[in-house]
Amino acid sequence: MPAIGASSEYEETPLLIAIKDGKETSKPKRNRRQWLVLIMLAFGNFCVASCVSLQAPFFPKEAEIKGATPTQYGFVFGVFQLTVFIVSPIYGKLMALITPKFMLNSGILIVGVTSILFGILDRSPSGTPFIALAFAVRIVEGLGSAAFTTSSFTIIAAEFPGNVATTFGTLETAYGFGLIAGPTLGGALYEVDGYYLPFITVGAILIVCAVITVFLLPDSVLNENMESGDLLKFWLYPGTILDGLSIMITTITIGYNLATLEPHLRQFNLSPFILGTIFVVGGGFYAITAPGWGLLVDRSDITKLVGVSGCAIISVAFIFIGPVPFMPFDTKLWIVIVSLLLHGFGIGAVLVSAFVGALRDTIKRGFPDDLTTHGLVSSLFASSASLGSFIGPSVGGYLLEKIGYRNGTSVLLIIEAILVCILVIYLVWDYRMKKKEHGYERKSDQQYLTK
Secondary structure, eight states, X not given: OOOTTOOGGGTTOOHHHHEETTEESOOOOOOHHHHHHHHHHHHHHHHHHHHHHTTTTTHHHHHHHTTOOHHHHXXXXXXXXXXXXXXXXXXHHHTTTSOHHHHHHHHHHHHHHHHHHHTXXXXXXXXXXXXXXHHHHHHXXXXXXXXXXXXXXXXXXXXXXXXXXXXXXXXXXXXXHHHHHHHHHHHHHHHHHOSHHHHHHHHHHHHHHHHHHHHHSOOOOOOTTOOOOOXXXXXXXXXXXXXXXXXXXXXXXXXXXHHHHHHHHGGGOOOHHHHHHHHXXXXXXXXXXXXXXXXXXXTOSOHHHHHHHHHHHHHHHHHHTXXXXXXXXXXXXXXXXXXXXXXXXXXXXXHHHHHHHHHHHHHHTTOOSSHHHHHHHHHHHHHHHHHHHHHHHHHHHHHHHHTOHHHHHHHHHHHHHHHHHHHHHHHHHHHHHHHHHHHHHHHHHHHHHHO
């Protein structure tokens, strides 16, 4: 079996050639092997996302019954992502030593088992034992999710060099549909037979998924001479830092709603199933629109501009979702739903553009177009997303407890506005630097011709 990124149809079209000045120069057709890889990764992303979002409609209520405060159960949501943030760079460096397939299979299996364990937490004593066990299970689940996410992004970057953004958008669609299925299925199963059933069901599906990928996902054979990537050099670049910051702040907004939206919507006396359906609105629109953002980014060199647009859209969503205190109207369910649609639309723009922008910038800076570099970029995405997903629910629970949901959205709005300003300043600076470089090139050419 050929190594990932080394199939015969792609040997003459590596990423450095397939993307030139941000534009595709070659777009080879996917072969049978690549379709199999794409289907398996999409299925895995769907299952893992379902597990991650499963408890949003009902866990806050169950945790309060067990004596947990909003700050405590917000941190239960967040510690999972904190774990992913810590270990993802380590996994990125280990990609040269451990095959992506082994890391991916192990990750799915761990997430499945821990999901089942989380489903029996309601049998633990209330108070500190419940919170401690919830933290422990979520930490181990984070180890598995980090392994899956890092290896998944590494595989698509290496396997689909001619259309990374489109493929990434496809996987984000699968992940988005997982975000839809998780709360919807969780709310429905919770109504059927209580707390344990959603976690047992999704955990069993994930374990089956792990078994399937063992047999169907093609093996990965790494270059024995491949060295570990230079993590410090990779991170110390303004564009890369901004890509990571954009991913982090976007996922802060996602995590904030996961931990706080259900208490905010209690005023409407909705059933768990309806609540679960509302939770999937943003994820659904994100899933639908992510491939479109991928196509746009694949065919252009405007990744930072797309990112700015996405951040601006998210800012508008957070003005109305509460709404923020300075808006002259109270919370209305239909406005919340429309705001969630806008939120999902902006999320797709930011995440797709940031991943592809970081990959392009890294290769343009002279990093080799190999699996090690893809692992570094994948770890950037996983770490940044996880740090934001840790901060979002953790701070969100605290803000909900201290100042309420509407005032909390004001804090998120301020953060997004600052990010938009920083990105605009960078775009202007980058444009002027490129213009200056082109001016020097023209001057040098004229001097050469004169001589």
